[in-house]
Amino acid sequence: xxxxxxxxxxxxxxxxxxxxxxxxxxxxxxxxxxxxxxxxxxxxxxxxxxxxxxxxxxxxxxxxxxxxxxxxxxxxxxxxxxxxxxxxxxxxxxxxxxxxxxxxxxxxxxxxxxxxxxxxxxxxxxxxxxxxxxxxxxxxxxxxxxxxxxxxxxxxxxxxxxxxxxxxxxxxxxxxxxxxxxxxxxxxxxxxxxxxxxxxxxxxxxxxxxxxxxxxxxxxxxxxxxxxxxxxxxxxxxxxxxxxxxxxxxxxxxxxxxxxx
Amino acid sequence: xxxxxxxxxxxxxxxxxxxxxxxxxxxxxxxxxxxxxxxxxxxxxxxxxxxxxxxxxxxxxxxxxxxxxxxxxxxxxxxxxxxxxxxxxxxxxxxxxxxxxxxxxxxxxxxxxxxxxxxxxxxxxxxxxxxxxxxxxxxxxxxxxxxxxxxxxxxxxxxxxxxxxxxxxxxxxxxxxxxxxxxxxxxxxxxxxxxxxxxxxxxxxxxxxxxxxxxxxxxxxxxxxxxxxxxxxxxxxxxxxxxxxxxxxxxxxxxxxxxxxxxxxxxxxxxxxxxxx
Numbered sequence: 001x002x003x004x005x006x007x008x009x010x011x012x013x014x015x016x017x018x019x020x021x022x023x024x025x026x027x028x029x030x031x032x033x034x035x036x037x038x039x040x041x042x043x044x045x046x047x048x049x050x051x052x053x054x055x056x057x058x059x060x061x062x063x064x065x066x067x068x069x070x071x072x073x074x075x076x077x078x079x080x081x082x083x084x085x086x087x088x089x090x091x092x093x094x095x096x097x098x099x100x101x102x103x104x105x106x107x108x109x110x111x112x113x114x115x116x117x118x119x120x121x122x123x124x125x126x127x128x129x130x131x132x133x134x135x136x137x138x139x140x141x142x143x144x145x146x147x148x149x150x151x152x153x154x155x156x157x158x159x160x161x162x163x164x165x166x167x168x169x170x171x172x173x174x175x176x177x178x179x180x181x182x183x184x185x186x187x188x189x190x191x192x193x194x195x196x197x198x199x200x201x202x203x204x205x206x207x208x209x210x211x212x213x214x215x216x217x218x219x220x221x222x223x224x225x226x227x228x229x230x231x232x233x234x235x236x237x238x239x240x241x242x243x244x245x246x247x248x249x250x251x252x253x254x255x256x257x258x259x260x261x
Numbered sequence: 262x263x264x265x266x267x268x269x270x271x272x273x274x275x276x277x278x279x280x281x282x283x284x285x286x287x288x289x290x291x292x293x294x295x296x297x298x299x300x301x302x303x304x305x306x307x308x309x310x311x312x313x314x315x316x317x318x319x320x321x322x323x324x325x326x327x328x329x330x331x332x333x334x335x336x337x338x339x340x341x342x343x344x345x346x347x348x349x350x351x352x353x354x355x356x357x358x359x360x361x362x363x364x365x366x367x368x369x370x371x372x373x374x375x376x377x378x379x380x381x382x383x384x385x386x387x388x389x390x391x392x393x394x395x396x397x398x399x400x401x402x403x404x405x406x407x408x409x410x411x412x413x414x415x416x417x418x419x420x421x422x423x424x425x426x427x428x429x430x431x432x433x434x435x436x437x438x439x440x441x442x443x444x445x446x447x448x449x450x451x452x453x454x455x456x457x458x459x460x461x462x463x464x465x466x467x468x469x470x471x472x473x474x475x476x477x478x479x480x481x482x483x484x485x486x487x488x489x490x491x492x493x494x495x496x497x498x499x500x501x502x503x504x505x506x507x508x509x510x511x512x513x514x515x516x517x518x519x520x521x522x523x524x525x526x527x528x529x530x531x532x533x534x535x536x537x538x
Contacts, residue, residue: 016414020407021407024396028398098392103371255372
């Protein structure tokens, strides 16, 4: 418990540093591009446009406007989860030089990565919502009225799941190869391009799909303007528990990290 | 390379040193670092190393190899016991792979001991970093800002810091350009200027730390002298006797992960020279 308190204290006291280096990474990523970080949103919008036209036709959807918003909100949230999970196994490898030569607490790198992913997500999320508002005008109202708790849950989830994966990835290199495959499979199994009821007898898989369990309440709040309070509070408790577990594992692994990268 | 009576000599030096230490050490000063029977075992986890010969690993690491289950581990530090007090200037002496850099990393918190007692009573700043925390796509100014935030948690006093860094590194307006366009020397000058712009209570310094091109070297030496001089407590790992004589008064001679001699600097250097030359 004492080490957890210290970690939280360190995370708070160093917040400006990891937020700054994460912002700097975003700037570096889009250095010398004409549109800068707007590319984050545009790339999502291009995918949403293409997939909505193709799958809207394939599924022969009756209400295209509703389908675009359903697919668009689902896809932008999914992309955030997928990006965070995909980059997780190589996080400590990427920072190997610093882990071996500076005495920065390794939690710094996880927080910087988290801040980078959250910044990327929020930039694309708000741009996508802005464009999707042409199809459903009340998206921002719904977000403020019902979507804040699910949004917080998503942001918390983006911290601890990747942290667990990067702690596993630093020890088991097979994860580098495995994660992209699993991400693809989970995407196909998640009701993002299609409705949950289309899964038929396989609908139960969505209930055991942790990514979908975080994605679904936020999308539901945005589309329906309804907060599933009990479910969201349960996910919040689960997230807090997950963060604590991830940090405890990190603290236990800390002494081995310089030798594993 | 090491004489057969190494252990006898070590015992003799340490016996005499314990008397010397009692007489000369500033025992009334507070301890900064306390180590008692500290061991650091580094696991060798790659598949390839399982088939490496013991002698090969020894030649690379200088440490001793120990088999653990199906893998192996290197005993990088073995039974280290010493106390470093506030204001001491300690030279770390030894051949490559003897354990000097590992000791620096341990006391500065990069490594944690496998067993034994270790306590640092103040933050130990490791000056062994050779790269920037930010991406090379970013400017030197942003790298300096990131470094300052890491050190201080806020930007109070940053203007004075960056003025000093720009002036000393001689980068001028180049500070605003992406670092990937810098020459190797420019990058080294910037890093050196940033790391030496702040004073530290306890400094762990490896002589391998670079200082840029030849023209910069003389100025860098003077700044380094001031920087080292301003540190409250100093741990300096080096092969250069003159450098150690300039800054240090106490010497720890490392051999195969152990402290073979802990004595006043001249005695430690004499021990090292007798042992290895």
